[in-house]
Amino acid sequence: MDIEGSDDEVPVLVEPKVAVQDDDEVPTLVQDPNALPTTKVPLTIVTGYLGAGKTTLLNYILTAQHGKKIAVILNEFGDSIDIEKQLTVSDSNSTTAKPPPFVPLANGCICCSAKDVGVAAIENLMDQGGLFDYILLETTGLADPGNLAPTFWLDDGLGSTIFLDGIVTLVDAKNVLKSLDEGYGDGEEEVEKRRHEHDHDHDGPLLTTAHLQISHADVILINKTDLVTPEELEKVVERIRSINGLTRIKTTTKSEVPQLEGFILDINAYADVTADDLTFASKGHSHLDATITTSTISFPALTPEQVDKFDLFLRTILWEETLPNDTPHESFEVHRLKGRIPITDGRVLLLQGVRNLYDINEAKDPVREGDEAKLVLIGRGVGQEGFRKSLSQMLAS
Numbered sequence: 001m002d003i004e005g006s007d008d009e010v011p012v013l014v015e016p017k018v019a020v021q022d023d024d025e026v027p028t029l030v031q032d033p034n035a036l037p038t039t040k041v042p043l044t045i046v047t048g049y050l051g052a053g054k055t056t057l058l059n060y061i062l063t064a065q066h067g068k069k070i071a072v073i074l075n076e077f078g079d080s081i082d083i084e085k086q087l088t089v090s091d092s093n094s095t096t097a098k099p100p101p102f103v104p105l106a107n108g109c110i111c112c113s114a115k116d117v118g119v120a121a122i123e124n125l126m127d128q129g130g131l132f133d134y135i136l137l138e139t140t141g142l143a144d145p146g147n148l149a150p151t152f153w154l155d156d157g158l159g160s161t162i163f164l165d166g167i168v169t170l171v172d173a174k175n176v177l178k179s180l181d182e183g184y185g186d187g188e189e190e191v192e193k194r195r196h197e198h199d200h201d202h203d204g205p206l207l208t209t210a211h212l213q214i215s216h217a218d219v220i221l222i223n224k225t226d227l228v229t230p231e232e233l234e235k236v237v238e239r240i241r242s243i244n245g246l247t248r249i250k251t252t253t254k255s256e257v258p259q260l261e262g263f264i265l266d267i268n269a270y271a272d273v274t275a276d277d278l279t280f281a282s283k284g285h286s287h288l289d290a291t292i293t294t295s296t297i298s299f300p301a302l303t304p305e306q307v308d309k310f311d312l313f314l315r316t317i318l319w320e321e322t323l324p325n326d327t328p329h330e331s332f333e334v335h336r337l338k339g340r341i342p343i344t345d346g347r348v349l350l351l352q353g354v355r356n357l358y359d360i361n362e363a364k365d366p367v368r369e370g371d372e373a374k375l376v377l378i379g380r381g382v383g384q385e386g387f388r389k390s391l392s393q394m395l396a397s
């Protein structure tokens, strides 16, 4: 969906549709010699089904007053190999009327084989220093953000310059239930492919792109609320909540989020694990969705000796996709996980994971909320009783 810039006061994002930019039309980026690339630049992934309002959100952010210089990376699938990504830098403080500067990036699909090209292009820009202090990456409507997130998280090479701040998913209030139920928009071929990839038995409930975009989201904007009744909207909220019990949800029209800071930008979703988040997730939401659920496992504070066993439990479920101790189970797939694990010596461990990557850090300010440890899992088949059983067996061994 093209959004043409008409206001010449503010830089407006135009999605690339042409494969080749005329050199004359590509202004070069102006370097700010005063800015030093000393701090890490946050990167937010903006995902959501075709036409859900991703570009509308980016335009909203680019024109809002936030005092940030934001780089936007777009990637669009074309009909051919002419897949294009471009980068535009917005300076909300600039008063001069200039067309947005474009730096064309190499072609390729950022969520799969060519992802490193995207990363290299960002790094290249970071080398120029001070050009921007925030990165927004809009994926295509059919992207699985779980494939993309690991590229920007826990990458030592990138670690010095970029970090993944969070994943924001736009949901089309009018169509999302159809997408979840029928794979509406995914196309028959894609639906069939996903059955092969994610459901080895072929008879489980359908895993759609909408599921993947919701299960990985740290923030969900249910957009286009003007197109549904309050009752319909309530159903959408409940369904989404039942899939992802950790995500923050906001209903919007025209992707308008007046409070960007702390909700869309700078949310630190891959660093902080607050007790509130986990408590919310474990309130027990109805299992309205047959494919993806959120499951919370609570257990007593660990002794220092149990930490390694807990780690082995995580490695087994995430890396081997099986339950320890030959615990019988049906196939499962973890999309996202978070945890807060108090240790009897006074420490609190914070746990973050996406797909088969995870990270354990000690809380810097270990406030103990009782002695209950909580592990929240989002994914397919994560509600099986075997998870609890095998964990307690593991910890008791």
Ligand SMILES: Nc1nc2c(ncn2[C@@H]2O[C@H](COP(=O)(O)OP(=O)(O)OP(=O)(O)O)[C@@H](O)[C@H]2O)c(=O)[nH]1
Binding pocket: 001, 002, 048, 049, 050, 051, 052, 053, 054, 055, 056, 057, 140, 141, 170, 223, 224, 225, 226, 227, 252, 253, 254, 255
């Ligand atoms: N009725 C209605 N239309 C909206 C709303 N938000 C955005 N739109 C329109 O929906 C269309 C698609 O919005 P985009 O922001 O381009 O969506 P997108 O997710 O970037 O779409 P793709 O890049 O094509 O996947 C545009 O015509 C928007 O103006 C809304 O809240 N209500």
Ligand SMILES: [Zn+2]
Binding pocket: 001, 015, 054, 055, 056, 138
């Ligand atoms: Zn778009």
